[in-house]
Amino acid sequence: MHALYISLVSEFYKSRKTLAFWAAILLPVIICALISFGFYSDAEKIIARQYPPMVLWAHYSGAALGVMGFLIMPFYVIFMAFSVNNIEHKNDTWKMLFAQPLNKFSIYAAKYLYAVLLIFICLFLFATLTYAFGHLLQVLLPKLNFNQYNPLNILVNSYGKLFLSSLGILSLQFILSLLWSDFLKPMGIGFIGTIMGIITANVGWKYAYLIPYSLPALSLKMTKVKKGGDPLDFPVFTQEIWTSLIYALVLFIIGYFIVTKKSIK
Amino acid sequence: MGNYAIETVGLNFNFGNQVIVKDLSLQVPKGSIYGFLGPNGAGKTTTIKILLNLLKSPSDQVFIFGKEINSNRIATLKRIGALVEQPAIYGHLTGKENLINRCILLGIKKTKADEMLSLVGLTDAANKKASKYSLGMKQRLGIAQALISDPELLLLDEPTNGLDPNGIIEVRNLMIDLATKHQKTILVSSHLLAEIERTATHVGIINKGQLLFQGTINELHLLSKPMLEIEVDKIESASSLLTKSGYEIIAKTEKIITIPFTSSQKSGELNTLLIQNGFTVSSLYQQRKDLENLFLDITKTN
Structure with a gap:
């Protein structure tokens, strides 16, 4: 456990000055700020439509969730999986890392967990900032009715699902980035996978849930379908989430075996 | 162990x-x-x-x-x-x-x-x-x-x-x-x-x-026996003198005679010998084999 902890601390120390780390913070800040700015400058139309508070929140948070679920999230995950491994490929530091008196599992697991952590931070910030900016809009434009509904449950559930459904992609991309030092191979495969995921999720193919890349989109689609009813009603642990978690676990274990067998050139 | x-x-x-x-x-x-x-x-x-x-x-x-x-x-x-x-x-x-x-x-x-x-x-x-x-x-x-x-x-x-x-x-x-x-x-x-x-x-x-x-x-x-390289004039007669005096000549070029190095004292004696016999010794130095030759030597003996 101690080895895992210090490996994790080292991962943070190494990456804290890189784009990969800051992307986790900047991405939600920029997107949420843009959407809020859009709402602010379009305020008169929105106020004129007189949405009920819950629908207003759904409309507002859906703007970020929609973009995230379909496009940014898969690519963001692909990028994270790439960057935590690339830091060692680029500097030729794998040999140094595995020559430290730490067990290989800790080194591998710390890298994986760090990527998970970055994705979590990113999505956590999305949820928090959506909430905060919503209330900020309310202060700036008192005619809105953001304050009449508490959206925390929708936000936590939606982003929670998005987080869990992206772990399958993470594990898969993590292995690809571990094996290949270049950017194009994992990125190319990830790109094709994502496009495939979006298409299969949208056409509602029966087996779309078997493609890890379609899971974020699928998990949010379910959320949207249930919007008409009680928003607290939708279950978090749906088929997509389980599939994602199973993919994540199995591929994580396979990745570990690749690491132990890997010759450090 | x-x-x-x-x-x-x-x-x-x-x-x-x-x-x-x-x-x-x-x-x-x-x-x-x-x-x-x-x-x-x-x-x-x-x-x-x-x-x-x-x-x-x-x-x-x-x-x-x-x-x-x-x-x-x-x-x-x-x-x-x-x-x-x-x-x-x-x-x-x-x-x-x-x-x-x-x-x-x-x-x-x-x-x-x-x-x-x-x-x-x-x-x-x-x-x-x-x-x-x-x-x-x-x-x-x-x-x-x-x-x-x-x-x-x-x-x-x-x-x-x-x-x-x-x-x-x-x-x-x-x-x-x-x-x-x-x-x-x-x-x-x-x-x-x-x-x-x-x-x-x-x-x-x-x-x-x-x-x-x-x-x-x-x-x-x-193992890497050092050699003594002698730069001397009238190389032919110098080498026959050395052979006569019991030195083993390993190699000879136009200007340089190479013999096995034994000790500094011996090198001095050899220098004196050559000079006393009227040769001009322009340099006399110990040469150690480089790695390449050493390799060849070692691989040969194996």
Whole structure:
């Protein structure tokens, strides 16, 4: 456990000055700020439509969730999986890392967990900032009715699902980035996978849930379908989430075996 | 086994069908500076990677401080500091941050980083990005990283690579210091015999994955018999005089006669002999065989 902890601390120390780390913070800040700015400058139309508070929140948070679920999230995950491994490929530091008196599992697991952590931070910030900016809009434009509904449950559930459904992609991309030092191979495969995921999720193919890349989109689609009813009603642990978690676990274990067998050139 | 810091017993290692290391039996005594000598591609770096368990060796072939490496990986690595090939440095971090990162991984005090920076003379460049370092500075930082845990055994793969003459002398002195004052064992690889001769107490010569020679530096010197090269005029008559006086002539060119070197006194006597017989000796010097010839010699005898 101690080895895992210090490996994790080292991962943070190494990456804290890189784009990969800051992307986790900047991405939600920029997107949420843009959407809020859009709402602010379009305020008169929105106020004129007189949405009920819950629908207003759904409309507002859906703007970020929609973009995230379909496009940014898969690519963001692909990028994270790439960057935590690339830091060692680029500097030729794998040999140094595995020559430290730490067990290989800790080194591998710390890298994986760090990527998970970055994705979590990113999505956590999305949820928090959506909430905060919503209330900020309310202060700036008192005619809105953001304050009449508490959206925390929708936000936590939606982003929670998005987080869990992206772990399958993470594990898969993590292995690809571990094996290949270049950017194009994992990125190319990830790109094709994502496009495939979006298409299969949208056409509602029966087996779309078997493609890890379609899971974020699928998990949010379910959320949207249930919007008409009680928003607290939708279950978090749906088929997509389980599939994602199973993919994540199995591929994580396979990745570990690749690491132990890997010759450090 | 107890006296060896490193012992390999008939070590074999292949990359696919390609044999990299063949029946290698290294014996590195504790407290020695072991010069690991061989041309490029001889298997030096591979051997060092095996000693770090980066490449997996067959069981019961590699022992570090008497312990089998595969079953004692972490305990063994705790006692080793290493510099393999190009130093492993994060370019986006400063020199100091690179060392602090190592401190985090090893669980040692971060103040050790400053100590190491001053030891390798990088204090002024401590806060500069490592990607902006020169090759020599990177090498120094690599050495600092290897030393930071105060390991008993140091594996240095061509540590003077890219260093200027001053840097080379500093690294040499540092190695001698570490071995004599701090009782460290150092395995240092190189493809330059002259480099190894200045520091090493023991030498192992490897070629095409096979150990051709292993012994103390004196044993190596006995093997690489030094020659005496004499630059003299009237070369034909000079050589017949030498032959008559009982000297064995190894080689003769238009200007230079080569005979085996025995001692400085004997060289003096020979000089006197030539001069007394009316020859002009323009130079007389001891020549040691270079690594290439040494290799040929050793491979021939094997």
